[in-house]
Amino acid sequence: MAFQRFHLLGAEPSTAKEVAVPTSASFKKVQIEVAKALDITTYKSVSFTTSEGDVLEKVEDVVEHPDAVAVAIDGHAIRKPQGPAPLPVVGNYYEIYPDHLHNHGRLFRKYGDVIKTEVMGKVVYLTNSPGVSEQILIESPYFSKEINSNHPLYGIRNNDAVFLGDTNKNWVVGHKYASASMTGKAIPHYAKMTHNELVKVLGVLDTLDARDESFNAYSLTLKIASQVIGKFTLMRDLHHLDSPESPLDDLVTDMVALLGYNKQVTSRGEWFGKLPFGPGKHLRDSSGHFHELLEKQLQLIKDDHEKNPRPDLDLETAAMDADCLADFFLRAADENGDKIPHDLMLANLGVLVGAGFTTTSSAMAWLLYALAKYPDCQDKMLQELVDNDITKDTEFTPAVLEKLTYLEKFLKETLRMHGPSFAPGRTAQVDNVVLPGGYVLNKGDVVISALYSIHYHPKIWNNPERFDPERWTPDFKPSRYEYMPFAAGGRSCIGFAFALQELRLFLATIVRYYDICQVGDEPIEYDPEFQLIRPTNLYIRARRRPE
Template sequence: MSEAEDPPSPKGIPLLGNGLSFSKDPVGAMESWADHGDLVHLHFMGESMYLVTHPELIKQILVEKQHKFTIGPEQQDTFEGVEDNAMTTATGERWKRLRRAAHPAFTRESITNYGDRMAAVTARFVDEWDDGEEVALHPEMHRLTVQILAETLLNEDIRGQEDVVIDAADAFIARTNFRRPGQLLPDWIPTPTERRFRRAIQRLDTFVDDLIAERQAAETDVSEDVCAMLLGAYKDGELSLAEVRHNLVAFLMAGHESPSGALTRVWYLLDDHPDVYESLCEEYNRVVTGDRPTIEEYTDLEYTQHVVAETLRLYPPTTGINRQATGPVMLDGYELPAGAQFLIPQWVPHRDERFWEDPETFDPDRWAANVDRPEYAYFPFSGGPRGCIGNDFARQELTLALATMVGRVDLDVTTDGPLTFIPSIQLRPATKITAVVRQSTQ
């Protein structure tokens, strides 16, 4: 037991505590707070939370003592009205049942079967760009990842309908913006942000309902995508129709947001590191034998995988993971009470100089070395039993999509300032990033 009764607590301001600095700059605030220790006690308006940034403590919460924690109320409140019946917000036996129903779509074998289609969709997408055309990079990556997701996990070509998903994601980001006006008001108050969110989610719900109805009306469904598997579980009485719908909504929302952000940031980084881009091109020419990479060539795209891993290290998808103690728990020598909430950010341990040499430097070669570091110094898609079910899917998608793009186009990237992020649940770029398309000379 620590001699102190409570972990160190960074100074805040009256009433708002640490909340103001977090709303202004979440990642900067978390980096500053972590200087006080690996476990610090934060105070926000009306509540408190513990920031956990050491890999060993993170592993205790997510893995070793995971039975003593559950998802926090912040996560449930965030997804209220969107994924109430999805595994995102479920706990206990219900979460296990939902995870079990979706798992067959995310086995290594299933994900491998999606590989060639991931590359084919990417090739088709970038081939629609004109030489010399200027594109808004992040919106375009949204469109691409929605198309990949729909054609792999749903077996649907939704070209021309991507905005149904993208608008819902945009409205969700706006709703979870830590600085939005009216953030502290109850959700039932019809603020403009809340009205926009409800409209966008209703459109997405209707879109998914129509998709489900079309599948149910089909005489046979021999596909092995996630929609077919969830509907199979519904027919077997394992899932309700609401659970099918909300899990499909969850896959569409989260399944395109993180990869689109990663692809945007990787091209931002490549523009500043032409040597890395040249190495990617060299690997493409050496490994890829056709007009785009195949799943058989995926393993040999080793450097491309390192670029993806390094991008996810520097710029993880989310602000952090939320957990709540179900009973009193000992952590880092402190006895913490039942109901204690924990914020576990990837950003801080991903850039901690105790575990990474030159942590602020973009260096894909660091992944070629066998370095002994704590497991949870790197966890872009969370970890433990509740780790992201689409972890392997996203890594494969990012590798094959990036390689396909490198083989077909070169992007001359321009930003309107330093890379900053919307202060929200997702680390979505606030900086405008554009790119001029040049047909590849590969």
């Protein structure tokens, strides 16, 4: 065993730490040991230099070097992420809002792959680097989803639930059941139910078409997506698609209000949310009302189980047998025969309702946008649907969906350019943790993987501003951290298989029967105060295609 002292390039040699290196160690082994000792998130970033800047490429040169060895990170000295100088009180608010997606892009170009922003007293770091994203998203001793007061989900944090809670004991339980309910194997059995709900929109579109009326895209897709999720999660018919005028169910208005108020609260600082009036109070009220509704709906399903008893099943079988997620949660037992505790079931169901429709409604609205904006793509998709004899009566098995290859490319490209999620945030768990590129953060610092900027990164995407479904050839496979509409790592989306199936069915249903055009040509705006990216002023005219 040999001993050598190592310090980070850019830090004083006096900070060097002694590391034991087995005599027969490979270069990789030395990198691994040094990364561990200096809290460098990945050994792959590590290289060794002398104080004169000479690179040490052999184990013996590293071990036998007479002085402490400097450790470069991807060739860099360590550095603190930079950002624009904050103004008093508002910080960088006016540098970032209202167009935070593009402004973040501008700041990455100016300050590098990891930037520091401060808005109303909240400091958040962002990255547009897939390498850094990988290190923050994998859930490790260095980074975890811990929702502290700087985290974008702080206002609606709920440590009893997936999505809204820290990676803690409750998350482990909730995640075990929730992810088992939505496996790739289980999701196809919801295709029929999903499709039955989706085709109800044809009646709404027929009525609007007969009246020669256009509609706000998001207002309608919110109804469609929540109609589907109401059934999928709670077996509840929200009657959103009975007519164009059908009102939104309280379950949905509460959740939409809750997210809207949260964004207002989190973009202005913690004190704002604690006020006994205004958005902070509305946030608390809508949350309470939403949970009352949920409890009532769960009771209805329990009553039904009392009348028509159904067996408890192991997780996998329950997922294949369940009528809806609540039915799964009530009947699924783990390997020890344990069921999910009631309070966790309630908290997780609430999150699944919310995460289920807020995301898919935005995604559907962007799909309408892409259909309207790229009529050639719409024509190609229609041709594919006709060639495959797709109608509203088609039974959508995985084998049928697999044949719709152009539809799949269109969906992937829309989720790249217009993914609804943009801000998975993770929190540093130790001081002086070193990320790829040499960026150093401290315990409690929140870093967001800026999905939008990654999906437009010119080093990853050829002609990123071009909507090009054809880029998705079978050989084109961006890495897991380069294309991640559903995030990646231990806390990534567990509803992605359901969402993708639903969006495929949505496209097949709409495009087969309707020609989609945008009304007016004003630039499309998105809501900067919302947790997800959704178009606010997209108006669509849907014309029935001749049979």
